Structures are given as structure tokens and as C-alpha cells.
Amino acid sequence: MKLSLIPAPYEISYLPGFSRADAPVETATDSRLKNECFVIHIDGKITVRASSDAGFFYAKNLLEQIKFQCGQNIPNVHIKDIPKYSYRSFMIDSCRHFVTTENLKRMIDHCAKLRFNVFHWHLTDDQGWRAEIKKYPELTEIGSVRYGSNFGSEQNDEIHSGFYTQEEMREIVEYAHKNHMIVVPEIDMPGHVSALLASIPSLVCGDKKVEIKTRAGIFKDIICAGDDESYDILYDIFDEICAIFPDEYIHIGGDEAPKEQWKRCKVCQELMKKENLADEEELQGYFINRVKNYLSQKGKKVITWNESLNGGNLDKDITVQMWMDRKGLSAKSGNPVIVSDFFHMYMDYPYSMTPLKKVYEYNTDINSLVIGTDVPIWTEYVRNIEYMEYMCFPRYVAAAQSAWSIKKPPYSQFKAQLTELTDYFGVENAAKQEEWDPDIFTRLSGVINHFGAIAPVEAVRKHFTEKKM
Ligand code: ACM
Ligand code: ZN
Numbered sequence: 001m002k003l004s005l006i007p008a009p010y011e012i013s014y015l016p017g018f019s020r021a022d023a024p025v026e027t028a029t030d031s032r033l034k035n036e037c038f039v040i041h042i043d044g045k046i047t048v049r050a051s052s053d054a055g056f057f058y059a060k061n062l063l064e065q066i067k068f069q070c071g072q073n074i075p076n077v078h079i080k081d082i083p084k085y086s087y088r089s090f091m092i093d094s095c096r097h098f099v100t101t102e103n104l105k106r107m108i109d110h111c112a113k114l115r116f117n118v119f120h121w122h123l124t125d126d127q128g129w130r131a132e133i134k135k136y137p138e139l140t141e142i143g144s145v146r147y148g149s150n151f152g153s154e155q156n157d158e159i160h161s162g163f164y165t166q167e168e169m170r171e172i173v174e175y176a177h178k179n180h181m182i183v184v185p186e187i188d189m190p191g192h193v194s195a196l197l198a199s200i201p202s203l204v205c206g207d208k209k210v211e212i213k214t215r216a217g218i219f220k221d222i223i224c225a226g227d228d229e230s231y232d233i234l235y236d237i238f239d240e241i242c243a244i245f246p247d248e249y250i251h252i253g254g255d256e257a258p259k260e261q262w263k264r265c266k267v268c269q270e271l272m273k274k275e276n277l278a279d280e281e282e283l284q285g286y287f288i289n290r291v292k293n294y295l296s297q298k299g300k301k302v303i304t305w306n307e308s309l310n311g312g313n314l315d316k317d318i319t320v321q322m323w324m325d326r327k328g329l330s331a332k333s334g335n336p337v338i339v340s341d342f343f344h345m346y347m348d349y350p351y352s353m354t355p356l357k358k359v360y361e362y363n364t365d366i367n368s369l370v371i372g373t374d375v376p377i378w379t380e381y382v383r384n385i386e387y388m389e390y391m392c393f394p395r396y397v398a399a400a401q402s403a404w405s406i407k408k409p410p411y412s413q414f415k416a417q418l419t420e421l422t423d424y425f426g427v428e429n430a431a432k433q434e435e436w437d438p439d440i441f442t443r444l445s446g447v448i449n450h451f452g453a454i455a456p457v458e459a460v461r462k463h464f465t466e467k468k469m
Contacts, residue, residue: 001070001075002014003066003069003070003075003077004069004416004417004420004421005062005065005066005079005417006065006114006397006400006401006414006417006418006421007114007115007400007401007403007404007405008401008404008405008407008408008409008414008417009062009079009080009081009405010080010081010082010405010406010407011078011079011080011081012077012078012079012080013077013078014075014076014077015042015043015075015076015077015078016076017043017075017076018073018074018075018076019042019043019044019045019046019073019074019075019076020072020073020074021066021067021070021071021072021073021074022072023042023044023045023046024045024046025045025046025047025048025063026045026046026047026048027047027048027049027050027056028047028048028049029049029050029051030049030050030051031051032051033049033050033051033055034051034082035051035052035054035055036052036054036055036058036082036083036086036117037050037051037055037080037081037082037083038050038055038056038058038059038062038080038081039059039078039079039080039081040059040062040063040077040078040079040081041077041078041079042074042075042076042077042078043076043078044076046063048060048063053180054117054180057112057179057180058081058115058180059081061112061113061115062079062081065421065424068421068423068424069420069421069424082406083115083403083404083406084402084403084404084405084406085370085371085372085373085403085404086117086371086372087117087118087338087371087372087373087374088115088116088117088118088372088373088400088403088404089116089117089118089119089120089184089338089372089373089374089375090107090111090116090118090119090120090374090375090376090377090392090396090399091119091120091121091122091186091340091374091375091376091377092104092107092119092120092121092122092376092377092379092388093122093125093376093377093378093379093382094121094122094123094128094130094162094164094379095122095123095124095125095126095127095128095129095130095195095379096125096127096128096151096216096378096379096380096382097160097379097380097382097383097384098128098130098160098161098162098163099379099385099388100162101164101168101171101172103385103388104119104121104172105172105175106385107385107388107389107392108172108175108176108179108181109179110389110392110393110396110425110426110427111179111181111396111400112179112180112181113424113425114396114397114400114404114425115400115403115404116181116396116400116403117180117181117182118181118182118183118184118249118372118374119172119176119181119182119183119184120184120186120251120374120376121172121183121184121185121186122186122188122376122378123164123185123186123187124143124186124187124188124192124193124195124196124253125188125192125194125195126192126193126194126195126212126213126217126219127146127160127194127195127212127213127214128143128144128145128146128160128161128162128163128195128212129143129144129163129195129196129199130144130162130163130164131163131164131169131185131187131241131244132163132164132165132166132169133236133237133240133241134166134240135236135237135240136199136200136233136236136237138199138200139195139196139199139200139237140163141199142195142198142199142212143195143196143198143199143212144161144162144163144195145159145160145161145212146159146160146161146195146212146213146214147159147212147214148160148214149214150214150215151215151216151380151381152380152381154381154383166240166244169185169244169245170244173244173245173246173247182247182248182249183245183247184245184247184249184250184251184303185241185244185245185250185251186251186252186253186303187237187238187241187250187251187252187253188252188253188254188255189223189234189252189253189254189257189287189291190222190223190225190253190254190257190284190287191218191219191222191253191254191255191256191257191258192219192253192255192256192257193221193222193223194210194211194212194213194219194221195212195213196223197210197221197223198210198211198212200233202229202233203223203224203230203233204221204222204223204224204261205221205222205223205224205226205261205262205264205265205267205268206224206261206264206265208221216380218256218258219258220258220260220261221261222257222258222261222262223287224261224265224267224268225262225268225271225283225284225286225287226262226265226266226267226268226269226270226271226272227267231290231291231294234291234294235294238250238291238294238295238298239298242295242298242300248299248300248301249300249301249302249303249319250295250300250301250302250303251302251303251304251321252288252291252292252295252302252303252304253304253305254284254288254304254305254307254308255305255306255307255323256305256307257284257307259280259281259283259284262280262283263280268280268283271283271286277311277313278311279311281310281311281312282311282312282313283311284307284308284310284311285308285309285310285311285312285313285314286311286313288302288304288308288314288318289313289314289315289318292315292317292318296317301317301319302317302318302319303318303319303320303321303338304318304319304320304321305320305321305323306320306321306322306323306324306325306329306330308320309325309329309330309333309335310329314333314335316333316334316335317335318335319335319336319337319338319371320333320335320336320337320338321337321338321339321340321374322337322338322339322340322341322366323340323341323342323346323376324341324342325341330366331366331367332367334369335369336369336370336371337366337367337369337370337371338370338371338372338373338374339364339366339370339372339373339374340373340374340375340376341362341364343358344358344359344362345359345362345373345374345375345376345399346375346376346377346378347375347376347377347391347392347395347396348376348377348378348379348380348381348382348391349450350446350447350449350450351395351431351435351436351438351446352438352442352443352444352445352446352447352449352450353443353446353447353450354395355436355437355438355443356394356395356398356415356436356437357411357415357437359375359395359398359399359402360398360401360402360411360414361411362402364402364403372403373399373402373403375392375395375396375399377391377392385429386428386429387429389427389428389429389430390429390430390431390435391431392427393425393427393429393430393431394418394422394425394427394430394431394436395436397418397425398414401414415437419433
């Protein structure tokens with residue numbers, strides 16, 4: 001009997017005979033094995049070796065997967081497992097639609113079985129600020145409340161609110177740690193900051209009043225990068241964020257920050273002159289580097305979305321998260337890279353656009369500096385946990401196998417194994433095969449419907465002509 005194991009192990013060899021599933025389990029610490037690696041040997045008894053708690057945790061989960069599949073008699077095997085990437089992340093956007101701590105834990109439970117080891121938590125955006133900051137209570141008093149939601153078919157003027165107290169965020173960190181995940185909070189800047197600017201108006205270029213947004217999009221109000229006071233306020237916020245999130249990384253955003261206001265702002269332009277910055281893209285590099293320098297002193301590493309590379313002056317110790325990078329700067333810059341290409345790895349795109357096979361087969365090895373991958377679920381169109389599970393599963397299974405398995409089997413084999421293991425992953429609302437494996441006509445109409453809801457016809461045409469199907 002051949003086992004179906006997901007994520008696929010690095011090495012598996014079958015030994016003669018079978019053992020009982022309830023055979024005694026012996027564990028032994030083996031310092032020769034690297035962090036997260038493990039060995040399982042089944043031959044009458046079950047022996048597990050690892051050098052870290054994570055390694056033992058993964059081995060225990062894998063034994064459960066084997067028992068799920070085999071029942072009482074399990075084949076004798078020797079399994080050695082090693083992760084491909086050290087950074088295996090999933091991202092949840094808590095801003096466009098608030099996600100309760102209970103539902104975050106539910107997603108963490110699912111993801112722990114898949115050996116994701118990073119929960120990237122998108123906590124701030126134009127449509128809501130979700131993290132309690134004690135020094136600035138207005139961030140949640142004002143910033144976590146929006147009056148209306150205008151996302152596709154959801155059109156209303158109801159209050160949408162919600163934030164996490166510091167205690168709740170610590171509870172999520174503790175829960176993630178128990179599941180051998182770190183938590184990377186994202187405080188997005190200098191763009192995607194309408195909720196921040198509505199709460200603390202002195203951060204904006206000029207003296208414009210900014211509203212919290214009720215719709216999706218890219219908005220031109222951004223943080224004034226020329227004003228020293230902006231940095232002082234951001235550092236206060238990061239002092240509290242760093243005290244809540246003890247793990248090594250902080251994500252400081254950097255995506256989709258239009259530069260019109262910086263071009264017009266006297267204070268920003270003066271700083272550019274003083275610092276010899278050629279254009280506003282360099283000003284973004286300067287801004288991200290400066291915030292990074294502050295966080296480095298606090299012992300943190302910083303992650304930014306790939307747009308921060310546009311100025312060519314981003315410090316090399318910053319990790320770049322590639323999501324939409326037509327110029328390929330992430331692969332060329334020499335910075336560590338996290339890959340989350342939006343055409344292959346965004347879970348909020350419909351299955352018609354990003355079927356399971358497309359997620360599975362995408363080659364994330366864009367260069368030798370890739371430390372891992374991240375699969376985001378943005379929540380403009382994701383209003384509840386049922387739909388979140390539907391969009392993420394089984395695509396998260398494919399993404400997890402790509403992140404973990406050095407020897408990734410062909411898609412046909414993965415698909416067969418997934419069918420056998422669907423119940424093991426226990427995700428109540430996972431998509432069915434006819435949904436994650438749509439025929440071409442369903443794909444065409446699905447893409448048109450998706451773009452029809454959010455983008456002009458030109459975007460549909462581009463999607464097809466660029467052969468991104
Ligand atoms: C992004 O999707 N704006 C990172
Ligand atoms: Zn300014």
C-alpha cells in the first residue's frame with residue numbers, strides 16, 4: 001500500500017510488513033536534524049526523531065494523517081522530511097471585512113496541518129484600522145468604524161467595525177506559537193492609510209480631511225514623508241506593535257502608494273532636496289529605509305511589498321514581498337524575497353481565474369534569495385468565514401505543498417492524493433472538485449463575471465491576451 005502524504009515528504013521508503021496504528025511511539029532528540037526537519041521510522045514500533053518542537057509537531061500531525069488513511073494497519077516506512085522554504089506564510093486581511101479572533105484561530109488550525117509557519121496579519125488599510133494602540137485611541141475609536149460597504153454586490157450604508165484589543169492580539173500570537181507559527185503584523189504605509197489619516201489628520205501631506213473608504217481601490221492620500229513628526233507618530237505605533245508581536249519580522253506595507261501628493265507637498269520636496277533624492281520613488285525607498293532603521297534598533301527585520309524597489313535605493317537588509325512586479329525587480333535587487341505573485345497566489349481571485357492547478361504548478365523559485373512564499377486572502381469580497389474557507393481550500397493545500405516539498409510530485413499525483421485526503425483536512429466549506437477544476441467555459445464566464453464586477457472590459461481583454469489563464 002502506497003501512502004498519500006501532503007505535503008509530500010522528502011524521502012519515503014517502504015519496509016516489509018505492517019504495524020499497528022496504536023504501536024508505542026518513541027521520541028528522540030536528534031541534533032543532527034535541522035530545525036523543522038523530522039524522521040519517522042515505523043517497524044513494529046514508531047520512532048520519531050527531530051531537533052525542535054516544530055519537527056516533533058509536524059511528525060505527530062503526519063502520523064495522524066497516516067492513521068486517517070490506513071486505519072489500524074499502517075505500512076512499515078521510513079520517512080525523512082525537510083522543508084523547502086523556511087518562510088511558509090498565509091495572509092489574512094482583517095481590514096476590508098473584520099475577521100473575529102475565533103475565525104482567525106479556525107484558519108490557524110487548518111494552516112497548521114499544512115505546515116505553514118507564518119501568519120501574516122494585514123491589520124491596517126483604507127477601509128479600517130484594526131489594531132488597538134493605547135497612545136492613539138482615536139485609531140480604533142475613529143479608524144475601525146466605516147459607514148457603509150461598497151464592494152461588488154455588497155452595497156449598503158451600514159456600520160462595519162471591529163478591532164483587536166492588545167490582549168486579543170497577544171492571544172492570537174500565543175495561539176499561533178502553539179501551532180508553530182510566527183505572526184507577522186502588517187501596518188501598511190505610506191499608502192493604504194485612509195483609516196490612519198482619518199484618525200490622525202496631521203500625518204497627511206497638506207491639511208486635507210481624509211475619509212475612511214467604503215470601496216476597494218488605490219487612494220491618493222498618503223503619509224507625509226517629509227515631516228519628522230510623521231516618523232515620531234509611526235515610531236510610537238511601532239513601539240506598541242513590537243511589544244505585542246515578539247517575532248522577528250514586521251511588515252510595513254509599501255504597496256500602491258500614488259505619488260501625486262508627494263510631488264505637490266512642499267515639505268516632502270524640501271526633504272527630497274536635502275537628501276538628494278531624484279524622485280518620489282526614491283522618497284519611498286528613503287521612507288521605508290528610515291522606518292526600517294528604527295525597527296532594526298528594536299531587533300526586528302522588515303518586509304515591504306515590491307513597489308519599494310522602484311526607486312532603486314532600498315536597503316539590502318529589507319525583505320521584499322513580490323506580488324505584482326512586471327519589471328522583475330524583486331528577482332534582480334539582491335534583497336531576500338517572499339513570493340506571492342498575484343496571478344497565481346491570491347486566494348481572493350475566483351477559481352475560474354486561478355484554478356488549483358495554476359496555484360500548484362507556479363514556480364516560486366524566482367532566484368536563490370527566495371526565503372519563502374505567502375498566499376494572501378484579501379477580503380473586499382470575502383465577508384464571512386464560510387466563503388474564506390471556500391476560497392482558500394483546497395488552494396492553500398497546493399500552496400503549502402509548494403512551500404514545503406523539495407520533491408514536489410506532478411499535479412496529477414497531487415490531485416489524486418488530495419481527493420483521498422480531503423476529509424483529513426476537515427475544512428467544512430472547501431470548494432468541490434468541479435469548482436476548483438472548472439472547464440474552460442466556466443473559466444471564461446467566471447473571469448468575465450469577476451472583472452465585470454470590479455474592472456473595465458479592457459482589463460478582461462488584457463487578461464486573456466496576456467495568456468495569464
Ligand atoms: C497588494 O495586493 N496590494 C499587495
Ligand atoms: Zn508631504
